[in-house]
Amino acid sequence: MNQRVLRVLEYHKIVEQLIRQASTQMGKELAGQLQPFAGIDVVQQALAATEEGRMVYRLKGLVPLGGIRDIRQAVKRAAVGGTLDAKGLLDVADTIMASRRLRKFVLDLAEQQPIPTLQRLAEELFELRPLEEEIRAAIDDNGEVVDDASPELKSVRNQIRQTQGRIRERLDAILRSPESQKMLQEAIVTIRNDRYCIPVKVEHRGAFGGIVHDQSASGATLFIEPAVVVQLNNSLRELELQERREVERILARLSGLVGSEADVLQSGLAALGEIDFIMAKAQLAHQMKAALPAVNDHGRIRLKRAVHPLLERDKAVPIDVRLGDDFNLLIITGPNTGGKTVTLKTIGLLTLMAMSGLCIPADEGSEISVFAEVFADIGDEQSIEQSLSTFSSHMTHIIEILEKADSRSLVLLDELGAGTDPAEGAALAQAILDFLRKRGVKTVATTHYSELKAYAYSHPEAINASVEFDVESLRPTYRLLIGVPGRSNAFAISERLGLRKEIIEDAKSRMHADNIQVDELIRRLEANQLQAERDRREAAELRKETEALRAELEKEREQLWQQQQRLIERAEEEAREIVRKAEREAQSIILELRRIRQQEGANVKEHELIELRKKLEEAAPAGRERRVQRKTAEQQELRTGDTVRVLTFNQKGTVLEVGAGEALVQIGSIKMKIKLSDLEKIEEKKQDTRGMVKRKSDEPTRLELDLRGATVEEATYEIDRYLDSAVMAGLSQVSIIHGKGTGALRAGVHEFLKKHPQVRSFRIGEHGEGHTGVTIVTLK
Template sequence: MLERVLRILEYDKMKDQLLQFAGSSLGKKRVKAMTPFFEEETIRDEHAKTAEAAKIVRLKGTAPLGGLKDIKASIKRAEIGAQLNEGELLDIASTIYASRRFRSFIEGLVEDEIELVILPEMTRSMTPLTDLEHEIKQAIDENGHVLDSASPALRQIRQSIRSLESSVRSKLENTTRSSSGRKMLSDAIVTIRNDRYVIPVKAEYRNHFGGIVHDQSASGQTLFVEPEFAVTTNNQLREAKAKEETEIQRILFELSGSVSEVTGELAVILDVMTEVDFMFAKAYYGASIKATEPKLDTDGSFDLRKARHPLIPEDEIVPIDVSLGDAYSSLVITGPNTGGKTVTLKTVGMLTLMAQSGLQIPVQEGSTAGIYQKIFADIGDEQSIEQSLSTFSSHMTNIVNIMDNVDHESLVLFDELGAGTDPTEGAALAIAILDRVRSIGAKVIATTHYSELKGYAYNREGVINASVEFDVETLRPTYRLLIGIPGRSNAFAISKRLGLGDDIIEEAGLHVTADSNKMEKMISSLEDSRKAAEKDYDEADALLQEAEALHAELAEELERIEVEKERIFERAEEKANKAVEKAMEEAEFIIAELREMQANAPSIKDHKLIDAKKRLEDSEVTLKKKKKTSPVKKKKPVDTLLPGDEVKVVSLNQKGHIVEASGKTDYMVQLGMMKMKVKKDDLLYIDRPKPVETKPLATLRGRDAHVKPELDLRGERYESAMMDVEKYLDDAVLAGYHQVSIIHGKGTGALRKGVQELLERHPNVKSTRLGSQGEGGSGVTVAQLK
C-alpha cells in the first residue's frame, strides 16, 4: 500500500529534486533509498539532524563536503588481503581528507560558540587517519601515477631507465642525422614499437642495419627496425622497466596492507560522511524551496499555513492554509472541477510524507505536521484496461483495500469520492464511507462535486466543509482554500457570463429544488460575510502595522535621547572631577607650605591645618546619574546674606561661604583656608544649606570618627602606602587617638623602614616603637601621637 501511495503522491519526483543537492554518489544512494519513517523517535531524530545542517547552511552558506568517494568495495578487498590499485588508494586518501576537513570545520564552529549537538558527536567518532592519507599522497600523485619518492629503490630504477632511454635515443638519433642514414630512412625520427626504440627504414635497406624488424607500414615500403647496435640497450631498458613494475606492485601491496589495518575506522568514516552528505542535501533542498521545520503532532493533527507543493513552481502556486484534528477530524472539499481540490489533497499528502522523512517543508514558520502510522490515498484516474476495470471499479477496489487496513492512526485522502457512477448512489456511498472512516478515528480529507455532501458537515460532529475559491468575473479559480464554506456550482453565473440567454437560465432555475436554492443562497451569504471580514481584517492589520512602526520609531528616538543625555552627563562629570582634582593638588601644595611655616610660626595650630584639608577632600563633587529628571526650580533672589550661605566672589571667580557680617555692606568670607572681607556688591549668592543637627564636640572623637586605631599596609605598593600613612595620621589626630599601630609586615623590611622614617619626621608623632610579642612584633610599628 505504501509503495502505491508514494507513487500516487509523486514522492519519487520530490526525491529527484532532492537528489540534485547530494554531493557524492554515496549521498545520492542514500537519497534514492529514502522512505518515510513511522516511529516518532526516529522522525524527531531525523528532523534534529536536518535542522542542525540547515543552521550551518543559514550561518555559513556551505559546508566542505568535497572529496567523499564510495570506497566500500576497496575496504572489503583490503580486509581479505587483496592489493588495491592506485585509483582505489587515491579514493581512500581523498575520503580521509574529506572527513578530516569536515571535522576541523565543525570544531571551528564550536569554537565560535555556534550551538551544535549532533554533528560534533558524529565527527568525534571519526578517527583522523592523517598518517595513512599522507603515506598514500606521498607515494601516488593526483593522476594515479606512483611517484619516484615512493621508495629509494624506485627512484634508483627510474634514474637507470632515464639513463638507458637517453643512451638508446642518442645512438638512434645519430643514425637519423647522418647523411647516409637519412638516405636509407623514410623519416628522420626515433619511434617506439613493442616498447622498444626503433627507426623507420626503407624496405630496400632492411639488411643494412641488421637487428630486428618489429613492424611495417601499411604500404610495406617502411620497416620499423631495431638496429643491432641498439638491441643490447633496449634489452637492458626492458629489464629495468620490469624491475620498475615489480617495485610499484610492492609499494601498492605495502599501502594496501596499511589500509587493511584501519578498515574498521574507514568504515566509520564512510558511514558518518554519507549521513553528513544526506543531512546537508536535505538542508540545501529545504533552503531552495524556502522550507521550515514543522512542529510534530503524534495525535495526527496538522496545521499547515501558507503551504506550497514542492513540485509546483513558486511563481505559479497559491499558498493554502489547511488544518485538521483540533475542532474537526474530517474535511470535505466541494466545488467544480479544475478548481484546485486535487492539488490541496496532494499538497497535504506530500508535505506529510516529507515531514515523516525528516525533511523540512515549504510552509510558514510555526506550522504543525501530523505523524501517522498509515497513509492512504485514492487520487486520480485509476481506470485499468488490462484488468477490464472502469474508473469507478478501480477506485472502489482501492477503497476496499483502504477500508480493510485503516485504523485510528491513519490519514486518508479521497479524491472525488463516489464519482464514476449514478450521482444519487455515488453520493450516498460517499457518505457511508466517510461515516465508517470517521467512526474508526482516522483523519480524512475528501473532495467531491456532489451537492449532497455540502450539507454533510452540518449534520456530523467533527466534520467541516471547505471549498476552493472561484472568480466568476475572470471565470478562473483563485486556488484559495476557504475553510468552513462549501463550494458553489457557479453553473448559472458562468453560463450567463459566457452569454447564455437569461430566459434559458431562468427556466433552468425552475428545475432546481427549493433546498438547492436555499443552499446556494446560504453559501453566497457566507462568501459575502467572509469577504467583508477579510476586508475588515486587512484594514485592522494595516492600522496595527502603522501603529507598530510608529511605536518602534518613538522608542528609537527615546533611546537616542537617553544615550545623548548620558553622554552629556558623563562629559560634565569628567570636567567637574578634573576641576576638583586640580583644587586638591593646589590644596596639598598650600598645606605643605603652611607646614613649613609652622616651624617659624608656632601659633598656627596643626589641627586647623588638618581640618582645612578635610574640608577640601569633602568638597569633591560626585554626580549621580538619574534616568528621570524633574524640572529645575528657579531660586528666589536673597536680599540678606546669612552665615553659612554659599557665595561666589565675582572679582576673584572663587566660591566660598559667609562667616559673618562685618557691617551693612561688608561680609567676612571663607575662601578655602583664607578669610577675607568682601563687599556685598562683589558677592553672588549661590545656595543656603539646610540646617543640620550638630553633635557635641566630644562625639566627633573616638569611634564616631570611623577611624580604626590601626592601619594595615600589607600588600600595598611603597608609594601608595606612604600616602595612606600621611592621611591616616591626620585622621587619627582629628579622632583624638593618642596611640596608633601601623601594620606593615616583616617581608624585606623596606616598607617598615619607610614607615618609621615618615613617623620620625611627622610633626604629630611624639615617639615610635616596634610592636611587642602580643602586638605583632617587628611587623607592627606603634606611634605615640601629640
C-alpha cells in the same frame, strides 16, 4: 509506507530534488533511500538534524565536501588483501584530506553553535594523516608512482634511462650515417612491440641485420631492430620488468596500510555520507524557502500559507489548512480546475516530507502530525468520461483503505463517489465518510456532490471547505476557504458568458426552492468568510504597525533616558564645581578665624563670629542636597563630651553644653554655639593596635594635596586638615605638592611634618613622582 501512495503523491520527485543537492555518492545514496518514518521520536531527531544543517548553511554557506571520493569498494578490496592501483590510492589520500578538513570545519563551528548531531558525526570522521602522507610520498597528483617511492625503484629507473640513452645514441649514429640514410624510409626512431626500431626500405632489409618487428601497410617499409641494439633492448625489457615488480610491491605495501585502517575508513565514510545528507536537506529547504514544522502524534495538522513543493513558491497561491483539532473530516467542494486536487496533494506530500525529516514550504508555526500510515486515492479529476473500469479501480483502492485505516491514519480521497450514478455515488460517498468518521480517521475528501455539504453540517466532527472561484474573471483563485461549502456558480458563469437571461431564469424556476436558498446561504457565507479574511489581514497589518510604533517609542524613551542621564551628570558636575568653590571660600573664612585667634588671643567678639558665619553660610551652594542622608544631632542623643562634625565648617569638635536646638562646641581653641542640625555625631572606635580613630568621610579623600602658591602658614593649616581627612579615610600614603621654587615652602612643609603625630615618615618624590616638587608622606 505504501509505495503506491508515495507514487500518487509524487514523493519520488522530492527525493530526486534531494539527490541533486547531495555532493557525495554516499550522500546521494542516503537521499535515494529516504522514506517517511512512523515514530515521532525518529521524526523529531531527523528534523533536528535538518535544522542543524540549516543553521550551518545560514552561518557558513556550503560546507567543504570537495575532494571526497567513493572509496568504499577500494577499502573493502584492501581489507581482504587486494592491491589498489595508484589512482585508487590517490583517491584514498584525497578523501582523508577532505575528511580532516570537514572535521575541523564542523568541530570549530560546534564551539560557537550547538550542533550535537553534526558534531557527533564529525568526531567519527578519520584524520589518518600518516597514511595520507605515505601515499602522497609515493604517488604524485597525476596518479604515477614517483622515483623516490623506494630506493630500488629509483635505481632501476635510473638504469632504464641510461639504457634508453645508449640505444638512442646507437640508433642516432645509424640515422646520421650517409650510407644508411639512402636505405631508410625516414630518419626517425620508432617503437614496435616495445622495441626501438628504424624504418628501412624493403629492398635494403639485409643491410642492417637484426629483427624485423613490423611492416607498413604498403609493404615498402620494414621496421627493423638493428643487431647493434638488440642486446640493449633486451636489457631494457628486463629493467622494465624489474620496475613493474617494484611498483607492484610499493602499491601492495600502501594497499596493506589502507586495509589495516579499513574499519576506521568505513565508519568515517558512513559519517561523511550522513553529513552530506543532512546538508542536502538543508540546501533543499533553502531552495524551497521551506520552514521547520512542529510535529505531534495526535493527528493534528496546521498548515500556514502552504504551497505544493513542486510549484514555484513565489507564483503559487498559499493555503491555510487545519485538521484534527475540532474536526477530523474535511470535505472540500468546488468547480473543476479550482485546485481541490492540488490542495489534497499538498496536505499529503507535506505530511510525508515532515515525516521524512524534511522542512516544508509553509510559514513558521506550521504543524504536522506523524501518522502510522497515509492512504490516498487520487485520480484524474480532469477526465470527462470515467468508465466502469475506472470506478472499479477506485473502489478497489478505497476498499483496501477502509480495511487498514484507523485513528492513527491520514486518508485522502479525491472525487469520492464519482464515476457512477450521481444518486448512488452520493449515497456511497456518505456511507464511506461515515465509516471513516466513526473510526476517528483523519480524512480529507474532495467531491462535487451537494449532499456531502449537508453531511458536513450534520456532524460536528466534519466541516465544509471550498476553493474560491472569481465569477468576474471566470477563473479560480485557488484559495481554500474552510467553513464555507463550494457552489457550482453555473448560473453566474453562464450569465457572464452571455447566455440569455430568460433561459437562466427558466433554469432557476426549475430548481427546488430549498436548493436556491442553500445556494444563497453559501454565497453569503463565502462573502462573510472573505470579509473575515480581509479583516484578519488588516488586523495583522495593524498589529505589525503597532509593534513597530511600540519599538520606535521604546527607542525614543531610551534616547530620552540617556539624554536625561547626561543632563543629570552635567548638573552634578556643575554642583560639584559649586561645592568646590564654596569649600575654597569656607577655607578662606576659617583661615581668617585662625588669624583673628592668633592676633587677638582668641578674644573673638560675638559679632565678628556671627559676621564670619554669615559669610560661610552664603558661601554654601543654594539648594544643595547631600546624596547620603546623615543622622544629625537633632536625631541623636547628644551628650557633653561627644565628638561631632560641624557640617558647616567640615571640622571636628567636642560638645561642651547641649541646649534647646543648639550646642556649645569647641573647635580647636574656639568655642561656638551651633544649631543641632549642623552637627553630626561621630561614633569613634578603635580600628587597630595603635589606637587611631578612623572613619570614612562622606566624600572620597584625594591622594594628593596641592599647596603651590600658598604661604607656609596656610600650608601647615591645609596639611593638618588634609592629614586628618587622610587618616580618617584609611589612607597609608599621600603626596603633598609644594613645587620647587625657592625651597622655602618645602622646608616649612618638612618642618611641620617632622612634628605631626600622624606622620610615620616622609621623603622627596622619585622619578615619575615629581622629584623635589613633591613630598611622599607615609601615615601611621
